[in-house]
Amino acid sequence: MTAASYPGRWKRPPLFIRSRATRLLVYGGLAIYLLLALSTVEVNWLRAYEGLERGWRFAQGFLLPDFTSRWRDIATGIQESLTMTVCSTVVGILISIPIGIGAARNLAPMPVYLVCRAIIAVSRAFQEIVIAILLVAMFGFGPFAGFLTLSFATIGFIAKLLAEDIEEIDETQAEAIRATGASWLQLVNYAVQPQVMPRLIGLSLYRLDINFRESAVIGIVGAGGVGATLNTAIDRYEYDSAGAILLIIIGIVMVAEYVSGIIRKRIQ
Amino acid sequence: MLRVSDLTKTYKTGDKALKGVNFTIPAGQVVGLIGPSGSGKSTLIRCINRLVEPSSGKVYLGDLDVTAMPRGRLRTARRRIGMIFQEYALVERLTVMENVLSGRLGYVPFWRSFLRRYPPAYVSNAFALLDRVGLIDHADKRADALSGGQRQRVGIARALEQDPELLLIDEPTASLDPRTSRQIMRLILEICRERQLPAIINIHDVLLAQAFVERIIGLRAGEIVFDGPPDALDTDALTRIYGEEDWAAMRKQADDDASDDAESAAQAREAASRLARIA
Numbered sequence: 415m416t417a418a419s420y421p422g423r424w425k426r427p428p429l430f431i432r433s434r435a436t437r438l439l440v441y442g443g444l445a446i447y448l449l450l451a452l453s454t455v456e457v458n459w460l461r462a463y464e465g466l467e468r469g470w471r472f473a474q475g476f477l478l479p480d481f482t483s484r485w486r487d488i489a490t491g492i493q494e495s496l497t498m499t500v501c502s503t504v505v506g507i508l509i510s511i512p513i514g515i516g517a518a519r520n521l522a523p524m525p526v527y528l529v530c531r532a533i534i535a536v537s538r539a540f541q542e543i544v545i546a547i548l549l550v551a552m553f554g555f556g557p558f559a560g561f562l563t564l565s566f567a568t569i570g571f572i573a574k575l576l577a578e579d580i581e582e583i584d585e586t587q588a589e590a591i592r593a594t595g596a597s598w599l600q601l602v603n604y605a606v607q608p609q610v611m612p613r614l615i616g617l618s619l620y621r622l623d624i625n626f627r628e629s630a631v632i633g634i635v636g637a638g639g640v641g642a643t644l645n646t647a648i649d650r651y652e653y654d655s656a657g658a659i660l661l662i663i664i665g666i667v668m669v670a671e672y673v674s675g676i677i678r679k680r681i682q
Numbered sequence: 683m684l685r686v687s688d689l690t691k692t693y694k695t696g697d698k699a700l701k702g703v704n705f706t707i708p709a710g711q712v713v714g715l716i717g718p719s720g721s722g723k724s725t726l727i728r729c730i731n732r733l734v735e736p737s738s739g740k741v742y743l744g745d746l747d748v749t750a751m752p753r754g755r756l757r758t759a760r761r762r763i764g765m766i767f768q769e770y771a772l773v774e775r776l777t778v779m780e781n782v783l784s785g786r787l788g789y790v791p792f793w794r795s796f797l798r799r800y801p802p803a804y805v806s807n808a809f810a811l812l813d814r815v816g817l818i819d820h821a822d823k824r825a826d827a828l829s830g831g832q833r834q835r836v837g838i839a840r841a842l843e844q845d846p847e848l849l850l851i852d853e854p855t856a857s858l859d860p861r862t863s864r865q866i867m868r869l870i871l872e873i874c875r876e877r878q879l880p881a882i883i884n885i886h887d888v889l890l891a892q893a894f895v896e897r898i899i900g901l902r903a904g905e906i907v908f909d910g911p912p913d914a915l916d917t918d919a920l921t922r923i924y925g926e927e928d929w930a931a932m933r934k935q936a937d938d939d940a941s942d943d944a945e946s947a948a949q950a951r952e953a954a955s956r957l958a959r960i961a
Contacts, residue, residue, distance in 0.1 A: 590771035590837075593731055594844060595761030595788020600795050604784050608775035 434560045467489045475653030476660070484647065484655040491643030492662060495629040502624045505561075506568025511614075513569060514576030515602060520588075521580060530573070536571025546632035557638030563572050564632070571624075575617050576610065583609045612681050619674035623667060630663055683709055684730070684848050684880055690740035690881060691725050691904075699725040702739070702903040707848075710878040714912075717901035718924050723884045726901065727850040730882075731763045732756060737746050739808035743848060761788025764841030766870075768853035770833040774826040778817065778836050785843030805821040809814070813837040815869065830860035838869065842877075849874065849881035856886060863887070867894045888920070889936050 431437040449486040481488070516522045516530035545566055583606055591605040633641015640659060647656040683734030686690050691700040697723040707713055715723050730732040732748065738837045748759045764785070772781045787795055788805045794800060800808075811819045815835035820828065825836060834854060840848060855863035855871065871894050874881050885891045891898060892912040900915075900923035906917045917929045936949040 418754075497805075503758040586767060586771040588768055589733060589774050590765065590767055590840075591773065591784060591787065593733060593760060593763070593850075594785050594840070595757035595759075596784070597757060597787070597792060599792045600787045603796055604776070604780075604787065605773055608773050613776070674707075 420557070453554050457558075462610070472653045475655075475657035477518035477657075478654055479658035479661055480652070480654035481658045484643070484652065484658075487643050487646070488640070488655070488659055488662065491633070491640035491659070492612065492666075494557045495626065495633070495639035495641070496666075498557050498629050499622060499626040500566060501507055502561045502564030503568060504658070505616050506565040506621070506625075507572055508563070510569050510572035510576060514573040515580065515606075517573060517577035520583075520585070521598075521602065521606065532554060534570050534574045538574065541568050541631055542628050543635055546635050546637040550636045555636040555638070555642075560629060560632050560637035560639055563637055564628060568621055568625065571621055574615055576614055579610045579613050580606055612678075615681055616674075616678045617629070619670075619677060623674065624669045626670065627663070683706065683742075683744055685740075685742040686730070687740045687742075689726070689729055689741065691722070691729055691734065692737045692738050695714075699904050700729065700736070703901075703904070703906055705899060705909065707743055707882065707907065708878045709848045709880055710874065711897060711938075712874050712883065712895045714879045714898045715882055715884045715901060716886070716891055716898060716923060721901045722904040724852060725883055727765075727852055727884055727946035730848075731760050731765060737839055757788045760845045761844055762942055764846030764849045766834070766837050766841050766849065766851040766854055768856045769835045770830070770857075772825040772833055772836055772840070774824070775823060777821070778812070778823050778825055778828070779821040781836050782812060782821075782839045782843050783915060785840040788844065807845075808839070809844055811838070811842050812836075814842075814873075815839050830858050831866065834858065834862075834866050835869070838866075842873065846879065849879055851881055851883040853884050854885065855890065863890060864893075888915070889933070 427569060428434075429436065431440060477618060513530045513533055516526045517534055519527055523531065542563055546563040549562050553559045555563070587609065588601060588605040593602050629639040630636075630641040630644060633639040633643070634645045636642065640663065644656055644659045647653075647659060686706070687704050689700055689703040690698070693699050703722075703726060714727065717723050725734055730748070732751075736749060739749065743762060746759060746762075748802065751759050760809075760951055773784070776784070779833040780798065781806065783798070783800050783810075786800060789804075790800060805837075809818060809821070812821055815838055817832060817835055817839070818826075820832065825833060828836065830841065849870075851870065853887075854866055858866060867890060870881065870883070873879065883891070883895060890917060895912060898910065898912050898915055902923050907922045908915065910919075915951065920929045921927070
């Protein structure tokens with residue numbers, strides 16, 4: 415048989431939507447929807463022009479940040495935020511570990527699995543601000559509500575990712591430990607923990623970072639921390655103080671990022 | 683002593699992995715279990731320590747009916763059965779010593795294993811075993827820092843730390859080079875002889891099995907189709923186990939390889955020393 419009798423052209427078969435008509439309909443429909451949706455967005459150009467002025471003052475605040483006149487408020491806010499962040503991360507992780515183990519299909523029996531997955535789903539369904547508003551209403555203004563909010567959010571985040579990591583462990587290592595006659599706790603300690611530990615530490619550091627940033631946001635709805643200070647500064651049109659606060663937040667986040675990078679590298 | 687009677691395993695998918703397997707292994711006997719992929723070798727040895735639950739049949743370890751043990755008390759049976767794995771199955775991020783000591787998990791309470799406070803007798807036994815397999819200087823290294831052959835030695839030490847009455851060995855040489863394979867097989871055989879340990883070795887390499895074990899069981903589609911000394915494993919028997927193939931050619935090829943082996947080993951040594959110079 416000669417080479418000429420084989421086709422010289424090959425096209426990748428469509429794998430996602432097989433029928434050509436359906437494909438056109440779906441993609442075409444999406445494009446039309448996007449166009450229609452864009453056309454309904456109303457932009458008040460006059461208002462945007464007026465806002466430019468305010469935006470410029472904000473930017474100037476950044477260029478000439480005022481750390482001194484509100485320093486006491488800022489310092490208290492930062493301190494509150496850091497306390498909230500550290501406490502909520504530690505407490506959140508301590509609670510996440512058993513929930514994460516329970517939510518791993520290869521370790522937990524079905525009923526436990528379902529309960530733990532439900533807890534994770536609830537924690538992930540609500541954005542931090544929604545929880546913060548609820549908890550501020552329950553416990554009053556201040557960092558305690560913020561601490562609870564961030565702990566709750568941490569549970570959903572860490573437990574879910576930990577459970578997924580546990581489900582992806584190398585099963586042969588677990589099988590070998592099981593074969594020695596190890597109990598369930600020993601199995602977790604000897605076969606699972608060594609495999610997931612580096613990632614758990616990495617995730618925890620990442621969450622610490624997120625919690626600090628979130629503490630600035632939830633402060634705006636009254637859950638304490640530097641967010642409350644920032645909110646006050648903006649309300650009073652003190653953009654230079656607000657700029658100072660934002661610069662401090664950026665600085666702390668960058669330091670945290672740098673340190674966690676070093677730690678992650680060393681624990682591989 | 684191990685006795686397996688009428689062992690069957692049907693998976694949830696309906697696949698019959700084992701269809702009534704019977705055999706007895708006396709103390710000190712090393713059995714090679716051969717058979718094509720999917721013939722149920724792996725299932726069979728995992729049914730013995732119930733890593734896989736058998737569907738019916740009995741497994742007796744001495745007088746103990748392993749199949750009748752309730753799940754909660756299974757550890758008292760499992761700790762008497764050592765297991766060695768194909769890809770070593772060491773916990774890579776633990777130290778060599780922790781891996782060996784994990785052989786005692788079935789004997790110690792959780793707090794001891796959690797704090798790594800094993801009784802002195804277990805620790806000195808672990809050192810003795812590491813010395814026996816030639817790795818005593820590597821006790822504090824992480825398992826993933828070792829080479830394949832070294833890892834398998836740690837796997838052997840872990841299984842022996844259990845002070846087992848039976849060894850189950852799943853493809854011990856599948857990921858090793860020919861020379862290391864032979865060394866590992868020799869080590870396993872020596873140890874079984876020293877301790878009068880019965881063992882089942884699941885193995886793909888028929889010639890390696892014939893060279894080392896004293897009895898061969900051939901499994902095909904979940905049934906034993908051969909059970910006898912290695913010499914009795916002739917072309918007919920191989921065809922019964924694996925199906926039609928030019929078996930005489932395999933043996934001839936192996937003889938040729940044996941003489942090539944010496945040559946390639948020399949080449950490998952040279953390559954290694956070249957690499958060492960570059961590094």
